[in-house]
Amino acid sequence: MRTPQPLDHPFGVMRAPRELIFGDGHRAVLGEVVAPLGRKALVCTDRRFAASAAMDGMRANLAEKGIEARVFDGTLAELPSDSIHACVEQCRGFAPDMVIGVGGGSCMDMAKLVALLLTHGGPLERYYGEFKVPGPVLPVIALPTTAGTGSEVTPVAVLADSARDLKVGISSPWLIPYAAICDPELTHTCPPALTALSGADALTHAIEAFTAIRHPADPLIAHQRVFVGRNVFSDHHALEAIRAIFGYLERAVAEPGDAQARSQLMYGSVCAGLAFGAAGTAAAHAIQYPVGALTHTPHGLGVAALLPYVMRFNASACEAELARIGATIGVAGSPQARAHAAIERTQALCASIGIPRTLADLGLRRDQLDWVAEQSMLAARLINNNPRPLTLDHVKTLVRDAFEGVATDTRALA
Numbered sequence: 001m002r003t004p005q006p007l008d009h010p011f012g013v014m015r016a017p018r019e020l021i022f023g024d025g026h027r028a029v030l031g032e033v034v035a036p037l038g039r040k041a042l043v044c045t046d047r048r049f050a051a052s053a054a055m056d057g058m059r060a061n062l063a064e065k066g067i068e069a070r071v072f073d074g075t076l077a078e079l080p081s082d083s084i085h086a087c088v089e090q091c092r093g094f095a096p097d098m099v100i101g102v103g104g105g106s107c108m109d110m111a112k113l114v115a116l117l118l119t120h121g122g123p124l125e126r127y128y129g130e131f132k133v134p135g136p137v138l139p140v141i142a143l144p145t146t147a148g149t150g151s152e153v154t155p156v157a158v159l160a161d162s163a164r165d166l167k168v169g170i171s172s173p174w175l176i177p178y179a180a181i182c183d184p185e186l187t188h189t190c191p192p193a194l195t196a197l198s199g200a201d202a203l204t205h206a207i208e209a210f211t212a213i214r215h216p217a218d219p220l221i222a223h224q225r226v227f228v229g230r231n232v233f234s235d236h237h238a239l240e241a242i243r244a245i246f247g248y249l250e251r252a253v254a255e256p257g258d259a260q261a262r263s264q265l266m267y268g269s270v271c272a273g274l275a276f277g278a279a280g281t282a283a284a285h286a287i288q289y290p291v292g293a294l295t296h297t298p299h300g301l302g303v304a305a306l307l308p309y310v311m312r313f314n315a316s317a318c319e320a321e322l323a324r325i326g327a328t329i330g331v332a333g334s335p336q337a338r339a340h341a342a343i344e345r346t347q348a349l350c351a352s353i354g355i356p357r358t359l360a361d362l363g364l365r366r367d368q369l370d371w372v373a374e375q376s377m378l379a380a381r382l383i384n385n386n387p388r389p390l391t392l393d394h395v396k397t398l399v400r401d402a403f404e405g406v407a408t409d410t411r412a413l414a
């Protein structure tokens, strides 16, 4: 008799905005989407977008619907917590009915966290971790300008805690935006380096979601964990993302004006967000947080630099999934050959778009490796989501190999 397989009885959790609108030029629907929510909109963005023609169009669009917009343009990359408090202080008196986040992940996460603080009050530390947000927050409308973080659809916001000098996450289904409006035209201005690091961030989301741990089906799991591990819906979106990102990332980096590549890449990043927003991410994300804190390098660069090492380390626990990734990107052959090719091609793609090959290339020092491994272990939600169980010794080996550019010998770690 055939052995029962996990997918004989599918289990699925999808976490997504109430409305997800995608397409070139579709930002023009903003006024229609927000009109039922009230008359006052706080727009969280940064200096670059605030000075753009797209911002003028957005203001006009909101004004047409009789919506008063107050713009906060002080969002900084990687979202230092001081900037979140500055926004809340400046905008509290305005008493907005909704918060619009337009920009990269930093601006969208700013909108989520400002909506949280304006609804439930501070301090922010109260909400670090999972399920700490007590209830609904002001509606957030997210418009990404990078492809990217997927924050427009995810239940998490990431900030840099200015006092602790560490990135921290606040995860709650209440932080999922009310609506996401994904207009690939907004990414046409991304320079190649930004396209590369944000696209590689999306690829890491998709691969880590597709290879995440699979938990036994449990009716309470979606209310015990924000990130429930891989499932039928996350698998579907992760593979869509991998197909689109492998197909178009290099093109979008090489040809910033290639509208088809931009559109496919944004489609890939949204799908990756839908995948990891339920399944979660794993070791590459756990290790990037302390690496980013020490090297002050962007999140996307760090996770993508780590990704091939993590895939190699995990290969023995997820060969079938890696083989499926191989097939999705057009590799034929035995499962083992396809799994091997998936790792090699991921490394080659990252190299071709200029992602640093090692943690040393990111600026990490050898004497910082043990601290990085110890801090990574503190991100229990990410460590426990890894397909292969991780001990501190494993993470030390992984970090050392990613520092030296050595392919981790998975058998030696078994």
Ligand SMILES: NC(=O)c1ccc[n+]([C@@H]2O[C@H](COP(=O)([O-])OP(=O)(O)OC[C@H]3O[C@@H](n4cnc5c(N)ncnc54)[C@H](O)[C@@H]3O)[C@@H](O)[C@H]2O)c1
Pocket: 046, 048, 049, 076, 077, 078, 079, 103, 104, 105, 106, 107, 109, 145, 146, 148, 149, 150, 151, 152, 154, 155, 156, 157, 158, 159, 167, 186, 187, 188, 189, 190, 191, 194, 197, 198, 201, 299, 300
């Ligand atoms: N909430 C989530 O689900 C989630 C997931 C992954 C990462 N993140 C977080 O998102 C942040 C990173 O976001 P990001 O990679 O999108 O970058 P970002 O938002 O930090 O922006 C980086 C820079 O790119 C510029 N930029 C953005 N869009 C542009 C455009 N269209 N043209 C030209 N320049 C543009 C910005 O002005 C900024 O200077 C980090 O804080 C990371 O931790 C959040």
